Amino acid sequence: MLMKRRVELYDTTLRDGSQMEGISFSLEDKLKITEKLDEFGIHYIEGGWPGSNPKDIQYFKAVRDLPLENAKIAAFGSTRRPRLRPEEDPNLNALVESEAPIATIFGKSWDLHVTEALRTTLENNIQMIIDSIEYLRDHGMVVFYDAEHFFDGYRENPEYAMKTIKAAEEAGAERIVLADTNGGSLPSFIKEVVEKVKEEVKTPLGIHAHNDSELAVANSLIAFEAGVVQIQGTINGYGERCGNANLISIIPALELKYGVEVVGKERLRKLKELAHFVAELANMEIPRNQPYVGDSAFAHKGGVHVSAVLKNPRTYEHIDPELVGNRRKVVVSELSGRSNLIYKAKELGIELEERDIKRIVEEIKKLEFEGYHFEAAEASLELLIERLRGRYKPFFELERARVITEIFQGQPPISEANVVVRVNSRRVHTTAEGNGPVNALDLALRKALTKFYPELKEIKLVDYKVRVLGSEKGTAAKVRVLVQTSDGKKTWGTVGASTNIIEASLNAIMESMEYWLMKEREKDEK
Template sequence: MMRSEPADTPLGDEFHVYDTTLRDGAQREGISYSVTDKLAVARLLDELGVGFIEGGWPGALPSDTEFFRRAASGELPLKHAVLVAFGSTRRADTPADADPQVRALLDSQAPVITLVAKSDRRHIERALGVDVDTACAMVADTVAFLVGQGRRVFLDAEHFFDGYAHDPATALRVIEAAGHSGADVVVLCDTNGGQLPLQLAETVREVQERTGLRLGIHCQDDTACAVANSIAAVQAGATHVQCTANGYGERAGNADLFAVLGNLVTKLGMQALPPGGAAELTRVSHALAEIANIAPDTHQAYVGASAFAHKAGLHASAIKVDPLLYNHIDPGVVGNDMRVLVTEMAGRASLELKGRELGVDLASRPVALSSVVDKVKTLESRGWSFEAADASLELLLRREMDGAAEEGSGGQHAPDLPFELESYRVVLDHDSSGEVISEATVKVAVSGERVISTAEGNGPVHALDAALRKALSPYLPWLADVDLIDYKVRILTPGGGSPKEQGHPGTDAVTRVLIESTDGEQEWTTVGVHENIVEASWMALCDALVHKSMRQAREPGA
């Protein structure tokens, strides 16, 4: 059997951080974990330092049964966490020791078992079709049997808050049946996600006083209060909190593990993770999003890319004095970073801070700073957007620094274009069979030579990129490492807004193109804006190469 105690639990057994991403989180629409995915998720959660990882429902789902088999075989060595199997109590007409589902829980070899039981009289009588006495016996018998087999047992009291509001006596009888039979924790579940923090906290306190049981909390997010409800429950006395990574789950989701941990650690001062664990929150959140094949929520609390991003000039002025004036915590505590976004709202402080972030010292160059502020605002009014295109912004800052009428650029020159364009031409052929082929020809001067190159692609931008690469590759060996990984187009009106907002047809409007590139080590985004989509794309492509060229020139020995 897998070991029953973690090697390093942050608060011993005083407080439980319990993750149910692999069971409850997997119920989110669009998520489908393979067994290999589930093992990878569990490893990341263990690295983070959660106390308990609920692996799924063995016996009910073949993939979950296989997951526990592989975990027990040694494929999932856990440093911090304990593996938990989830399942239901015995059936009404079957003894616990003869119930196949209960036996499957034992066969999983999980040292901890979480049982789900209905605690709302309406569900007991209508959904289960039994009376309350029978339901309580099912709970008590199953808990006692599993405890007798050497398993630690938690009970998820399903629909507890709704059941307690409807019939408190029945809800209490169910959880007391579990507690008196040996369950370590009784988890109060807001299954329908309809609770609000004050009401929920009052119920937790009341149940604690009336039963003396150790209580946990499990919240769904149907009122967008799952995190707040979880924290309120902890403040009211719950010492076991169940969450899912990034709030994944059925319907509106579950309490977000990373927001709950961020609040426990930074707001309540609880050592809910091992030393250094909090600094891994952002990394683990994004890694788990990749496994789930869901784009990370950029505005997610604590771990989102925009969680500490500031756009307004007023904010930037204050941050320049003290970052904590507009950040509720130091972003580094949770492994995140502060960012200053440069838009038409940007003032001198915003650009000065952004320049510092990009390695461009604008503070000592007031004339250049004023020039940059004016240039950015002018470009943004024409449809350019730099808040998502740091690479293009850095090139703009360096070009403006070179062009400002000041001495002493401090080595901050903008790099020269690694080639000079003579012309490019793009042709689109659509034949009678319906096949569409794009062909691009570029004429450039590179290293003092004139180069003409032609290439085909599945679209005009692809063809243009291929032709340019073909022309430059013999002269720029690092170009082979650069890949275009994302391409986004936005149709704008001449004033910068969307055509829909101003009734514009869009076909002759201004186009904004964002291109994301990578060299396998770093990623960067560039922007181009023009009435012609190909020219806008060309601008973004050129900036991508110039930015890489600039970084390449900084390499030792370059």
């Protein structure tokens, strides 16, 4: 489907997105996100509500110094208060003082909100809309009017809802944005209403959808099909309650499905980078299965799928992952077949011989039955393949390990670990204390091995996760430990499984060291 139309992207991550539970952007965060959004090609960036808090007031002062190339900054606010003249209203004056080129103000379209929330008359609400837009325009601002709760208002009182946006049009609003504020409308209703509004309103329309029914992206796209020119949303769908329309899904849909150029193909390749950049500053994790940019968005696990994808990626991929900055991923697990293993081995730089494939697949399935999990532990998978091929020589052997934890009432516990390792023919015995049994074992093992491999000082454990398997067995259940280790340049995952959490942890840590030493040896051999 090709549509030769211009679409405006209006990002409200810094205002609506920041209202999500758990998100609090600093002023520096907001400025960094503004620069990133501008670089990506977003047309409008809603910086905040200058009448609501000091941080947003500071933002509008600071953002004037940013050399933005693509985006225009919008300040958000509301129509005047029911019993104040525009010049007396602190919110409207804060918008003017922000010196933003665009003022986006919301007003009531649903008569229920006018009488119950504002406690004013329907006629006064119309006058509030007119007065506010005219006042801001008189001060040189372009005004976008957000018709809050428009679809709910239209459903219950279409005549009054239409009166509110016609008043905004007559007052000079340059965009009228229809908001599904409660996020409960269905796409068919959104389409029907937008088409009816277009028949009576000549001002360009926009859509502002919330995600309370998991339909914000669908509602935004159907509104686009019905004729809106502006789509409002947030990066990663951040927002109050269930969030806002996710621009990270909307943008590639417009570019790749509708054929509408909104940011261009080159910038689109930075989509995943943008999503992760904002997520990092928001201190939020991107769901692995998030469309387009999630780590699992193009991951293939079933053997039948992988076999088909190797022949033609279109069989199980709706787009080329590289178009949005992502990559194809083949997962090796108990559901895997030959195709998964062959693909993954090639990805790891290993050419498997036919005689090895069946044996390795069977071993992986056996280990996963015992509790191992290689999807997030590719380093352990690579070590396993090399061991089964007979190509791997261990760098050390653990002879024994012991850890003792002493707990004193009212004091931090102390753990002491003893390990004995053999490197070639030499036997080393070391002891270390840590703030827990795993930390103590890690320190003792490093202390022993750095005598032979001083380069191990460069790596450190960056993540440690424990999963209980078969929880019905209580404290006797088997556990799986996933460890992430980094040398400051790259990160790798290893796994251990046992009914003893200490053993599982130690095995995962030893694998992380073995893997890094193997990679260092490979570099030296080259």
